[in-house]
Structures are given as structure tokens and as C-alpha cells.
Amino acid sequence: MTNSDPVLLKVRDLHFSRGSRKIFDGVDIDIERGKVTAIMGPSGTGKTTLLRLIGGQLHPARGSIEIDGQRVNKLGHSALYTLRKRMGMLFQNGALLTDMNVFDNVAFPLREHTDLTEDMIRDLVLMKLHAVGLRGARDLMPSELSGGMARRVALARAIALDPMIMLYDEPFTGQDPISMGVLVRLIRELNDALGLTSIIVSHDIAEASSIADHIYLLSNGKVVAHGSADDLAESESEWAQQFLKGLPDGPVPFHYQAEDYLSDLLNGVNGR
Amino acid sequence: MLQAIQHLGRSGLDFFQRTGRAHILFSQILIGIYSLLPRLGLLVQQVYSVGVLSLLIIVVSGLFVGMVLGLQGYNTLVDFGAEESLGVVVALSLVRELGPVVTALLFAGRAGSALTAEIGLMKATEQLSAMEMMAVDPVRRVLSPRFLAGFISMPLLAAIFSAVGVLGGYFVGVGLLGVDEGAYWSQMQASVDYHEDIMNGVIKSIAFGVVVTWIAVFEGYDAVPTSEGVSRATTRTVVHSSLAVLGLDFILTALMFGES
Numbered sequence: 001m002t003n004s005d006p007v008l009l010k011v012r013d014l015h016f017s018r019g020s021r022k023i024f025d026g027v028d029i030d031i032e033r034g035k036v037t038a039i040m041g042p043s044g045t046g047k048t049t050l051l052r053l054i055g056g057q058l059h060p061a062r063g064s065i066e067i068d069g070q071r072v073n074k075l076g077h078s079a080l081y082t083l084r085k086r087m088g089m090l091f092q093n094g095a096l097l098t099d100m101n102v103f104d105n106v107a108f109p110l111r112e113h114t115d116l117t118e119d120m121i122r123d124l125v126l127m128k129l130h131a132v133g134l135r136g137a138r139d140l141m142p143s144e145l146s147g148g149m150a151r152r153v154a155l156a157r158a159i160a161l162d163p164m165i166m167l168y169d170e171p172f173t174g175q176d177p178i179s180m181g182v183l184v185r186l187i188r189e190l191n192d193a194l195g196l197t198s199i200i201v202s203h204d205i206a207e208a209s210s211i212a213d214h215i216y217l218l219s220n221g222k223v224v225a226h227g228s229a230d231d232l233a234e235s236e237s238e239w240a241q242q243f244l245k246g247l248p249d250g251p252v253p254f255h256y257q258a259e260d261y262l263s264d265l266l267n268g269v270n271g272r
Numbered sequence: 273m274l275q276a277i278q279h280l281g282r283s284g285l286d287f288f289q290r291t292g293r294a295h296i297l298f299s300q301i302l303i304g305i306y307s308l309l310p311r312l313g314l315l316v317q318q319v320y321s322v323g324v325l326s327l328l329i330i331v332v333s334g335l336f337v338g339m340v341l342g343l344q345g346y347n348t349l350v351d352f353g354a355e356e357s358l359g360v361v362v363a364l365s366l367v368r369e370l371g372p373v374v375t376a377l378l379f380a381g382r383a384g385s386a387l388t389a390e391i392g393l394m395k396a397t398e399q400l401s402a403m404e405m406m407a408v409d410p411v412r413r414v415l416s417p418r419f420l421a422g423f424i425s426m427p428l429l430a431a432i433f434s435a436v437g438v439l440g441g442y443f444v445g446v447g448l449l450g451v452d453e454g455a456y457w458s459q460m461q462a463s464v465d466y467h468e469d470i471m472n473g474v475i476k477s478i479a480f481g482v483v484v485t486w487i488a489v490f491e492g493y494d495a496v497p498t499s500e501g502v503s504r505a506t507t508r509t510v511v512h513s514s515l516a517v518l519g520l521d522f523i524l525t526a527l528m529f530g531e532s
Contacts, residue, residue: 043303055404055405057401057404057405063360081409082407082408084404084406084407085403085407087405088403088405089397089405091401091402092398093397093398095397095398095399095401095402096399096402097396097399097402097403098397098399108406108408109406109407109408112406112407112408112413113407113408157406
């Protein structure tokens with residue numbers, strides 16, 4: 001065990017492809033213990049894929065992912081499942097089990113992995129639900145929850161086993177300003193109060209930068225820039241500037257690759 | 273021409289890959305059944321939703337099939353003056369063939385499609401993925417109990433189908449057409465053999481239970497995680513399991529009754 005190592009998660013020379021499309025082409029990432037790290041990039045850069053690689057649901061073509069001294073991609077089935085008990089993941093849509101109510105959803109990992117009595121499970125579930133402000137919603141079914149509430153319940157479920165690392169997949173997408181504010185605060189507070197290490201995958205720059213200690217910008221399968229929010233704001237990378245300022249044109253062109261505009265128009269229907 | 277060969281090759285590879293995945297999943301499900309032993313509650317819940325909820329369609333169909341057998345059998349037998357044998361005709365048709373086969377076909381439509389849709393939607397909404405990340409193996413937690421429930425329910429449903437069918441034949445034959453009640457029951461008792469007829473029917477329905485539930489859970493687990501993918505998988509479950517049941521029925525019948 002390398003518990004004293006300040007870096008909890010190390011990604012080294014990560015290569016991954018889907019068919020002929022390269023998603024990661026030599027990515028190195030260090031996630032420090034106790035910090036909130038945001039991994040940002042435009043849609044389709046493989047941010048969610050990165051979380052799945054970290055969780056061991058996908059296997060890299062080359063390179064390694066090491067969590068707390070353990071190589072995720074070399075672990076056997078049972079070792080991987082043991083490691084996952086120490087990881088929490090918040091899915092983009094919450095991924096709550098639709099045949100159970102809120103209480104049972106949060107109790108699910110506790111019932112699966114512990115021999116606690118129902119009394120203790122009840123206390124723990126209510127504590128987790130209270131932390132996300134939904135103790136009163138314990139009897140609702142997932143279909144009765146708003147998108148923001150579903151994500152908070154999923155968050156309570158993800159922290160049920162007191163993980164060492166939390167993975168957030170696009171936690172702010174599709175949220176109204178109030179739920180967005182709630183989630184931003186919750187992620188930071190839970191990280192500090194429970195001593196977690198958090199990885200947020202997102203393209204919501206303002207929200208992610210407001211709580212992240214460290215930010216990685218990904219594009220075309222590589223890390224384009226990384227550092228604190230202030231470092232990145234002063235970054236000289238044109239790509240980073242385009243992404244952070246949301247400029248429509250730049251290194252990522254506005255126009256999808258196409259032939260010359262004028263000749264395309266003059267070609268008529270036959271030219272397709 | 274070249275395209276046709278390419279297409280054939282691709283379909284062939286797809287077929288073998290799917291068959292391979294189905295067999296790997298089958299072995300994982302069987303291993304998963306072992307971990308179910310201390311958690312029988314999960315199984316009971318699934319036997320309820322797969323078996324008990326299929327009861328109505330099985331009972332109603334069994335009744336009508338038995339009544340039709342009573343009518344058809346009587347009309348044929350009465351020409352030979354053998355209408356007293358109606359009980360034998362009804363019972364043997366049901367116990368040997370119609371019970372296991374029709375139950376399996378109805379089961380594929382009622383419970384098989386529901387299983388596929390449920391598992392496919394769980395996949396599409398990332399519930400299975402979420403379970404994996406919570407260190408809960410979805411094969412053991414979701415698939416094994418459903419498979420075992422189908423395996424247990426099918427022979428029981430087939431038995432209920434046959435029993436209700438025999439009663440349906442009785443209502444029509446004895447109640448409406450005037451066949452002697454004593455003859456109906458006693459000839460049935462004398463001619464239906466426990467090992468030869470009933471047990472062979474039970475073996476058939478166990479085999480159908482395995483095949484239909486296996487196809488249903490595999491199609492759900494292997495579904496493309498979109499609404500279109502799930503709907504295709506559900507259709508495939510009904511089509512493939514119905515064909516598998518009919519094909520398997522011929523093979524089993526040939527093995528069981530072929531030489532006698």
C-alpha cells in the first residue's frame with residue numbers, strides 16, 4: 001500500500017480506441033488525495049470513457065491506471081470488485097434502480113456488502129439522505145423525482161459505503177441554476193467533510209472551475225493543459241483559451257471539414 | 273457478389289460471436305445461482321413476477337385448449353364409437369405435447385419478453401453499470417435469480433396448464449356432450465403412464481424453461497442500449513424462443529417416443 005503517496009490515482013501513457021477512432025493517445029493524469037480534480041473537454045473527447053477506464057469497466061489498449069497502488073487494469077474480478085467498494089460513481093442520469101424507492105436505493109450497497117442490522121442501515125441511510133437534503137423524500141420512487149433530486153439521491157447512494165474516491169460524470173448537465181448550485185456545494189462539502197478525493201468530468205467551465213483544485217483539459221486524446229483555474233486562465237494554449245472562453249472558432253474550427261464553399265455551391269445538385 | 277459474400281461473412285461472424293457470448297453468460301448465470309442460496313428472497317420475488325403473474329394467461333389458455341380438445345376429440349372418436357376414450361386423448365395430448373409446448377410459447381410471450389425489456393432497459397438507463405460500480409455483479413444480482421425463477425416456474429405452469437386443460441375437456445366432453453364420467457376418468461387413469469407420459473412432459477417443460485429464460489435474459493443483457501435496441505431484443509426473444517421451443521420439442525419427442 002502506498003497510503004502516504006499524495007497522488008491517489010495515476011494515469012500513465014493511456015491509450016484507448018473505439019474501432020478506428022483514437023479516444024486517448026498517451027494521456028498522463030495525477031489525481032491528488034483529498035483534492036477535487038476536474039477533467040474538462042468538449043463533448044466526445046472521451047471524458048466518460050476515462051471514468052469507465054478508472055472504474056475498470058473498460059480496459060485500456062496500452063498504459064496503466066493505478067489507484068492507491070493497485071493497477072486497475074491488472075486486477076482480477078474479485079480484487080476489482082473489492083476496489084470498487086471504495087469507489088463511488090455518480091452517473092449522469094443518476095442510474096437509480098427504478099423498482100426501488102429512494103430509501104432502498106441508498107440502502108442497496110449497504111445491504112449488498114454489509115451484515116448491518118436494518119436499524120443501523122436505517123440510521124446510515126437517513127444520515128446520507130440528510131447530507132444531500134432529501135431525508136423527507138425517502139418514500140418516493142425514482143420516477144417521482146426531478147432530475148436534480150435523482151442526482152442527489154444517487155450521490156447519497158454513491159457515498160453510502162464511505163468511498164475513498166468519488167467519480168462524477170457530468171454532474172451539472174441539464175440542471176436548473178438552483179440544483180446546479182446545490183450540487184456544486186454538495187460536491188465540495190462532501191469532499192472536505194468526508195475526506196474524499198473527487199474527480200469531476202464536465203464541460204461546465206464556471207461550475208467546475210469554482211470548486212476544482214486542479215483542472216485537466218483534454219482534446220483529441222491528449223491533455224492540452226492542466227493546472228489551477230487561475231493557471232489555465234493565463235495559459236498560452238490557444239485551444240485552452242478557446243475552450244475556457246467558449247469562442248465559436250479557433251483551433252476547434254466552427255465548420256466541419258468540407259470542400260471550398262464557393263465551388264460547393266456552384267457544383268449544383270450533381271455535386272451532392 | 274463480393275458484397276453478398278462480405279455480408280454473409282459478417283453475419284456469420286456476428287452469429288458465432290453472439291452464440292459465444294450467450295454461452296459465456298449462461299455459465300456465469302449458473303455460477304451466480306450458487307450465490308443465491310443465502311438470499312432466497314430474491315428468488316421468491318422473481319418467481320412471483322415471472323411465474324405467478326403468468327398464471328392467469330396459462331389458466332385461461334389451458335381451459336380453452338382443453339375444451340377444444342374435448343370437442344375435436346369427441347367428434348373424431350364418436351365415429352368409431354370410442355368416445356369413452358376421450359379422457360385419454362385429452363390427457364395424453366396435454367401432458368405429452370400441448371402442456372409443455374403451449375405453456376412455453378405463452379411464457380415466451382408473457383414473461384420472456386418482459387424479462388428482456390426489463391433487463392434491456394436497466395442496461396439502457398445505466399442501472400446495470402451502476403451496480404457494477406457499486407461492486408454488485410449484475411449477472412448474480414439480476415440475471416441468475418430471473419433465470420432460476422424461469423427454470424422453476426415453467427414445469428409448474430405446464431402442470432397447471434395440463435390440469436386445467438383436462439378439466440376443460442371434462443366440462444365439454446362429460447358436461448356438454450354426454451361422455452360417461454367414470455369412463456373419462458378411469459380410462460385416463462389406466463392409460464396415462466407416470467414415467468412414459470408425465471415425466472417426459474415434465475422433462476420437456478424443464479428444457480423449455482431453460483431455453484426460453486436463457487434466451488430472454490441474454491437478449492436483454494446483450495441488447496443495444498437504446499429504445500430501438502431494446503424493442504428489437506424483445507422481438508428477438510419471442511421469435512427465437514418460440515422457434516427454439518418448437519425445434520427442441522421435435523428433437524425431444526423423437527428421443528422420448530421415437531422408438532416405441
